[in-house]
Amino acid sequence: MSENLLEVKNLTKHFSLNTDLVSRLAGRTQTLKAVDGISFHIRQGETLGLVGESGCGKSTTGRLITRLVEPTAGEVKLRGEDMLDFSPKRMRQTRKNVQLVFQDPYSSLNPRKTIMQILSRPLEVHNLAKSWHEKRERVLELLNLVGLGSEHIDRYPHEFSGGQRQRVAIARGLSVNPELMIGDEPVSALDVSIQAQILNLFRELQEKFNLTYLFIAHDLSVIRHISDRVAVMYVGKIVESGPVATIFSDPQHPYTKALLAAVPEADPKKPPPRLILKGEVATPIDPPPGCRLQGRCPIATSICGEVSPELVTVDTDHQVACHHL
Amino acid sequence: MAEPVLEIDNLSVRFNLKRGVLRAVDGVSLSIHKGETFGLVGESGSGKTVTARSIMRLIPTPPGEIATGTVRFEGRDIYQMSDREIREIRGRQIAMVFQEPMSALNPVFTVGSQIGDVLRTNMGLSKAEARERTLEMLQLVGIPSPSSRIDSYVHEFSGGMRQRVMLAMALSCDPTFLIADEPTTALDVTIQATILELITSMIERFDMSLLFITHNLGVVAHACDTIGVMYASHLVELGSKEEVFANPQHPYTIGLLRSIPRLDVQEKFLTPIDGSVCDMMNPPQGCKFHPRCGQAMDVCRERVPELKELAPGHLAACHLHDQSSV
Numbered sequence: 162m163s164e165n166l167l168e169v170k171n172l173t174k175h176f177s178l179n180t181d182l183v184s185r186l187a188g189r190t191q192t193l194k195a196v197d198g199i200s201f202h203i204r205q206g207e208t209l210g211l212v213g214e215s216g217c218g219k220s221t222t223g224r225l226i227t228r229l230v231e232p233t234a235g236e237v238k239l240r241g242e243d244m245l246d247f248s249p250k251r252m253r254q255t256r257k258n259v260q261l262v263f264q265d266p267y268s269s270l271n272p273r274k275t276i277m278q279i280l281s282r283p284l285e286v287h288n289l290a291k292s293w294h295e296k297r298e299r300v301l302e303l304l305n306l307v308g309l310g311s312e313h314i315d316r317y318p319h320e321f322s323g324g325q326r327q328r329v330a331i332a333r334g335l336s337v338n339p340e341l342m343i344g345d346e347p348v349s350a351l352d353v354s355i356q357a358q359i360l361n362l363f364r365e366l367q368e369k370f371n372l373t374y375l376f377i378a379h380d381l382s383v384i385r386h387i388s389d390r391v392a393v394m395y396v397g398k399i400v401e402s403g404p405v406a407t408i409f410s411d412p413q414h415p416y417t418k419a420l421l422a423a424v425p426e427a428d429p430k431k432p433p434p435r436l437i438l439k440g441e442v443a444t445p446i447d448p449p450p451g452c453r454l455q456g457r458c459p460i461a462t463s464i465c466g467e468v469s470p471e472l473v474t475v476d477t478d479h480q481v482a483c484h485h486l
Numbered sequence: 487m488a489e490p491v492l493e494i495d496n497l498s499v500r501f502n503l504k505r506g507v508l509r510a511v512d513g514v515s516l517s518i519h520k521g522e523t524f525g526l527v528g529e530s531g532s533g534k535t536v537t538a539r540s541i542m543r544l545i546p547t548p549p550g551e552i553a554t555g556t557v558r559f560e561g562r563d564i565y566q567m568s569d570r571e572i573r574e575i576r577g578r579q580i581a582m583v584f585q586e587p588m589s590a591l592n593p594v595f596t597v598g599s600q601i602g603d604v605l606r607t608n609m610g611l612s613k614a615e616a617r618e619r620t621l622e623m624l625q626l627v628g629i630p631s632p633s634s635r636i637d638s639y640v641h642e643f644s645g646g647m648r649q650r651v652m653l654a655m656a657l658s659c660d661p662t663f664l665i666a667d668e669p670t671t672a673l674d675v676t677i678q679a680t681i682l683e684l685i686t687s688m689i690e691r692f693d694m695s696l697l698f699i700t701h702n703l704g705v706v707a708h709a710c711d712t713i714g715v716m717y718a719s720h721l722v723e724l725g726s727k728e729e730v731f732a733n734p735q736h737p738y739t740i741g742l743l744r745s746i747p748r749l750d751v752q753e754k755f756l757t758p759i760d761g762s763v764c765d766m767m768n769p770p771q772g773c774k775f776h777p778r779c780g781q782a783m784d785v786c787r788e789r790v791p792e793l794k795e796l797a798p799g800h801l802a803a804c805h806l807h808d809q810s811s812v
Contacts (some may be wrong), residue, residue: 214674322762352529352701357745357758364755379674386747386756409749423679425704427746429727433708434679441644442674 165202165238166373167226167341171234172199174221178446194445195221197397198235198280199471202211203341203390208374209407212381212389212420214442217394219377220329223343224376227253227259241340257287264346266326270318276304276329277314298316303332306369307362324355326376329373331362335370341376348383360387381424385409393417396443399472403479413481415458452484489561490517491663492541497555499536507768510536512528512555512719515793518712520662523689525710525727527703527742531766532716534699538665541697542580543572551751552809559663568593578608581656584670587648591640597624598636601655608659623654625735633709646677650684652810664689667699682709703746707731715739718764718774721793723798773805781806784806 164323176193182192196218203209203361224230226237228244239258247255263269268269270279284290290299301311307328320324327347334342342362348356360383367371376387384391385405392402393416393470401414412418421436451456455465464484472480495809499511511533518524539545541557545566557564559575567575567655584590590602601623602616611619617636624632627755640648649669666685670678686709689696699712706713707726713730715723715738723736734740758801761778764770770777776786783805791803 214676324762342569352763353703353742354529354745354759355762357747357756360747361758362753381675382747382749385749385752405538405752419676421749423676424749425679425682425702425708425747427703427707427731427743429707429731430693431707434678434682436679441646441677 164205164238164240166205166240167375167444168236168238168241169202169222169226170200170236170238172222172225173233174218174230175226182285191447195379196225196398197233197445197448199394199397199399201399201402203373203375205340206367206373207389208376210384210391211375211377211394212384212391213394213419214441216396216445218244218397219379219394219446220345222394222454223261223345223377226343227256227261229261233447243472247417254287257283257337258339259341259343260337260339262327262330262334262342262347265350266318266323267350268313269330270326272318275315276300276309277315279329280304280316280333285443289337294442294481299336303336304336306366307332308358317330322355323351324358325353327359328362331359331366335366338370339372339416342376345377347376348381350382356383357466363470364389365462376415381420382426396448397445398453398469398482399480400454401479401481402472402481403476407476407479413475413479413486415460415481415485447462464473470476490519491522491560492697493556493558494516494537494541495556495558496538497537497557497605498553499533500551500553501542501549502551503549503767508766509719509769510550510766511540511554513790514557514716514719515722516714516721518663518697519693520695521693522712523686523698523701523710525698525706525713526716527700527706527713528716529701529763531718531763533719534716535667537716538582538667538697538699541665542576542582548761577604577661578659579661580663580665580674581661582665582667583649583652583656583669583673587645587652588640590652591648593640595642596637596639597651597655601651601658604655614780620654623658624651625649627654627657627688628680629654645673646681647671649681653681653684653688659693661694663695663697665697665699669698671700671702671704678705685709703742715742718766718769719742720774720790720803722775722804723802724786724793725797729797729800733797733800735796735800735804735807736775736804737781738775739802741778773803 174196177192177195179189205245211219213429225232242311280303281296284296288423290296348359378384388405391405391408393398401417411420416486422435422437425434443453451467452465452470455461470482470484472482474480495515497511497514501508501510514537526534598620601620605611605616605619621632627634629650671679681707685796700706710727713727714721719737722740734743743757744757759778764774772788773786773791776782785805791805793803795801795808
């Protein structure tokens with residue numbers, strides 16, 4: 162088994178709300194627990210799919226790992242070294258090992274810069290190319306890798322379609338030879354026929370460069386397709402994680418089961434989407450003690466309202482956080 | 487067969503823009519019968535929303551223009567009606583639910599006053615009657631304790647609850663026809679499932695017809711009887727849900743179905759459709775799909791294929807099915 166490239170332990174991000182003096186004196190401050198003590202690892206060369214509904218903390222997790230948002234507590238170990246202890250200088254150097262691709266290629270590319278400028282900037286920042294010629298060569302190579310032509314190099318982002326822009330964003334991530342690529346919903350803004358092209362591109366690049374992916378998405382069929390292992394998040398916590406085939410064929414946590422049952426499959430012969438959970442997603446603001454799913458769960462009992470369930474290993478590499486297994 | 491409730495015949499909608507003429511809908515014909523649920527599928531910019539809006543006569547003119555075709559609702563031509571007559575239809579007989587409830591509802595009025603307004607204008611109810619009916623509708627669409635929520639503002643509701651409020655408003659005047667334009671696209675999958683179930687149950691309960699617009703093939707596979715597939719302003723395939731999914735005839739439909747990742751098996755690579763959607767300001771000659779089609783022939787570059795019936799009720803617009811050209 163290959164070693165862990167990334168190991169996240171007890172990662173936590175709490176945002177304080179209503180922190181003005183009056184609210185503090187009146188005791189009205191609140192805590193939004195966006196990410197509340199999650200732990201997971203990603204092995205060299207594999208893809209971990211992080212799935213959950215809006216507001217569950219999956220995007221924040223991606224940003225915490227890159228330290229775009231500073232964690233409240235926890236460890237983010239890249240090859241055994243905790244990045245949260247790094248000096249600003251060391252962190253800047255390390256950033257080239259961990260790259261992010263964002264959801265919306267319309268806002269993640271600067272509209273005033275050409276593709277050449279966009280793609281050569283990371284090379285300048287990290288001193289990866291000296292002369293203009295070297296940069297130009299590398300940018301052409303990158304464009305070729307992501308399936309764009311050399312004629313695109315001096316164009317501006319508005320001249321590209323959504324799928325092509327996402328290719329540029331991927332090329333930018335790739336430009337500094339990262340080990341870990343974090344995709345934060347990188348295909349959810351794209352049409353189905355284009356989405357498949359970009360998913361294939363992620364696969365090809367992974368094979369070519371032995372890349373490791375943290376793939377964040379809400380679409381379960383995308384997660385099923387791209388991941389080797391999956392972690393399911395609900396309101397700041399990981400509720401289940403395991404190999405992709407296990408999670409999809411034998412889910413153990415009531416939330417994972419509900420999520421899978423709710424997906425409408427593009428085949429009328431498949432069972433229609435079903436509802437298992439009642440009510441709405443719980444709030445991460447000052448959540449009550451116990452399991453986050455307690456109010457919606459069909460099998461909740463009194464203990465679920467008192468003790469927060471820990472992730473326990475139920476099978477090889479398969480972990481579930483539920484009192485009722 | 488009974489007369490269709492809605493009949494769209496050869497509809498073309500153009501937008502005369504500074505940059506040129508945009509043909510948003512080009513020669514679309516379809517009909518929807520009483521109690522039928524029709525799913526109109528297509529990717530962004532394919533013309534599905536413009537088609538839906540032209541039914542309600544909601545295309546802004548100028549720059550929009552209905553270039554050809556007719557839209558008949560219960561036998562009457564929508565575009566021959568007076569403003570007064572169309573107002574009788576909008577909301578009363580045809581109601582619409584939009585994708586973004588936050589922008590479709592007014593943020594500065596309570597939901598009670600907005601739904602009440604609709605009822606007082608369309609049904610001539612008194613203030614008290616309207617409030618009572620609003621409470622009933624909120625209850626019906628599953629808003630918990632409606633009497634405490636009726637005076638809330640839109641921002642106080644979650645995404646799923648807002649969509650319920652929209653549905654309550656749309657259904658408040660007992661329409662016979664509902665147009666739902668991507669009503670679940672902005673929602674999470676578990677919430678989407680509840681809204682789909684709610685729409686389906688409302689359609690049955692009130693014996694309505696439904697035009698459901700979405701880009702999600704999974705949603706139409708379960709929410710609709712009939713499916714129309716649009717590509718670059720054209721309706722390219724039309725048929726029963728069973729037929730279209732089991733036996734797709736247009737290369738675009740086939741490609742679309744193949745490019746969706748599956749939940750039951752994991753394939754290493756997907757089969758995408760090559761290329762990207764054509765520039766609608768400058769579309770190619772002939773079939774709009776030919777630059778992306780693996781089976782394109784000479785005729786595809788010259789002539790736009792017409793919709794032809796290949797099996798009873800199953801139509802596709804593709805030259806591959808021309809007897810003469812094979």
